[in-house]
Amino acid sequence: MQRPIQVLNVAEKNSIAKQVSAALSNNSARSQRSCSTYNPLFYFPYNINGQPCDMVFTSVAGHLMELDFTDDMKKWRSCSPVDLYGAPVLKKIPQDKKPVERNLQEQARQCQWLVLWLDCDREGENIAFEVVEVCRRANPRLVIKRAKFSALVRRELERSVQTLGLPDENASKAVDARQEIDLRIGASFTRFQTLLLQEKFKWQEGGLQEERPLISYGPCQIPTLGLIVQRQWEIRAHVSEPFWYIYVMYRTPEGQQCTFSWRRGHIYDHAIATVLYENCVDEPTARIAKVDARQVLRQPPLPLATLSLQKEAITHLRMPGERMMKLAEELYQEGFISYPRTETDCFDPAYDLKALVRDHTQDPRWGQHAQRIDSGEMWHPPRSGGHDDKAHPPIHPTRWTGASEGWPPEKKRLYEFVCRSFLASCSKPAVGFETQIEAAIATEAFTTRGLMVMEKNWLEVYPWFKWGGNDNLPPFQVNQTFMPTELLLKEGMTHPPPKLSERDLINAMERHGIGTDATVADHIQKQLDRGYAFKDASALFSPSPLGEALIAGYHKMGLSNLWQPNLRGVIEFNISEVAHGRRAKEAVLEEAVQHFRSDYISAAQKQGMMVEEVARFFDPWGAAEAQQQALPQGQAIGQCPACPMPLMLYKPEQGTPYVACSGAPLCRQIVCFPCATAQADVSAQPCTECPGNISKVAFKFRRAALPLGYDAEMTCCVLCDRRFEDLCRSYGTARPPGHGQARGRGGRGAGGQRAGQAEGRAAGRHPTAGRAAARRGSGRGSHGNGAAEMGRGAPRSRRRDRDSDDDADNPHRGGRARTGPRGGGRAGTQHRARGAWNGARARGRADAGRGRQPAPGGRFVSATGHAVGNGATSGVCFKCGQPGHWSNACPNQG
């Protein structure tokens, strides 16, 4: 008799652990609490490939680990935000996940095998590696295996456990890359925006909730805001135009009637419309040219996935997506509906749907319909929407309850919606009889259509959908003639597109790959929480002044790729190249970091534009105005050693000349004059001398030129330039280049660390080594060097071209901006401006979103020389979203 192997099985959430244990053990698993509240243990014996096993099944609760910067970079003023592109990052287990970690380690110590049952998607693969890391720390000898399953049904799970494989490292690395990109961009731009704007304006007077708002940036939240602002600009850019159309109405003596639509739709030229109309008036007899009558079917709704449930709940129940998800979560926890976060919109054929239907036959509201399905009279197998996340079924009721009296009304309505929707999806399609009529008057053609509902079927249980209409059509015959009751030339006006509804937003986000089914609602809610957008009484979204100013600011800077909706798609496409093994994680990261760092540098250099945009809507604080006015005129002499902004030489009328970074308040670097090699140390204390809330700046000098360092500390106010202390002290040991000198001496570390980084680059490791050189050269009036350094990046002329292009396109400024020619001139629709933007969007969009598109062909190597994955490389440009080149050589700027 073989001794059983001890096997630790880990699922992504308890519900899966429970289901798989039940399926594999034939419902005989013994459950036991663990030290982690939401992750109990299930024990049962099993046999894997003839080998007896003692199975212990447990779960985590999503990711175990979080990515973050090291402690020294977490303080917002500890470094310039641009440093966050190169700062080290760490994966850590946050405090609230410690019990999960303990549970895994306790079990791992007693087991020989670890079987990973995490969801079969990229995030699941990444969590699998987190679990492996934690378990291996407790038991290095663990044998690691991965169960891949396509449905939670017994046969599939049994197959899966007998054919265990290995976790997919590429998929996991793709997630690592995404996390790192999101963190670096998010943190750097959030700090940039917040530090730049937070203190400058009277937010509350401008309608914001908070006095000092957090102005966050994220690669999902900002493109979402971009969608809202873009629509606002479309609306504002719309210029109403008149159009004309011929209106025909016919009423029989019996009272049957219909109106006809003109084949030409609308005509924007009054003269032409009049000529065509007069033709009709001259020969007004209408002749029926065609009668097409046939039976049509209206299919029931697809089984519900998360996003479709959100959209339906918004439309039919008038419930915001975020609220709906909370209630759905509750219903799931209480066992009334299945797992609410799923992409699946098709039922597994093995699923016993009839049993689920039977559960509802006693309901007073929809029980009768359920009975008719159960009897087979109404039964029709649910359609398949073609999506399957391989982990969850579509959302459906799991238990009937008539005892929902205590529930809040919204929860009741949601449960009812899930039940009715499920029953509808198991019902026969509705049957109608449609008649399409074509009529001719003189040279012009007209159509009308009638629809009579013959069998309601699924519509009986689903009251939210209206079908049918115009069923009082006169009984036309081909070649029949009649005299129209009314024949008129009517005038209409084009309307701007409507504001976005939450449903529109979800659709747009889905189309562009912004967020996942589980996070889309959060990103929308975040717009409201951050004060970037409002939702009006009709639940339509419009940007707040702050939201619009942010987008307009980046637009004006020529950095629209930072907010346009394809941003996420571009990131997703590139990391999916990692997941498929076509590019190395490091290469994609390097490319992304380089690109976004360069965008950050542009943004920091043009920060004034952002301030200007915000100043259109919000009043600045007096002190900030005073600060701006009080700053003396300086002369650019190079680039700041700590950030991308120009370093300025200031010569106050009284007092000592000094050199300071122009990037305040993001960077308050002040360096020594005349040597200009010193590192500043900034402490944010209020100035005791001047009336404004200006910080006191303490800074250190270091005379690198001397063999023994010479150090000084001085405290002064940047606003009034008043010194508080001035003391010098020497120190004894010279340090080799590349070691942070300030850090070792009790001064705060940032300055010294930056010095260390800069030296490292100078040693040739990094392509931006020139910066350190410029810093050294910019002392003693070496102006030429500094100026050359400031103009780095795209050639100036090209940048100017791009900016002016963008300005021409920016419709939010002039009020009545043009709508073409991108939109193709006279679009002939009610929403003519939309065509223009859609055209622009389509071109700008990554052929990317979620890796559905084929990989772009061809071989190319990044300018950094890193981008060689497994020989053939591919990906899309972070700037324009197109394949074939990298963003630092993007030919499609703007």
Next chain:
DNA sequence: GCAAGGTC
């Protein structure tokens, strides 16, 4: 005080 993604 930053992101987005899992999940309770």
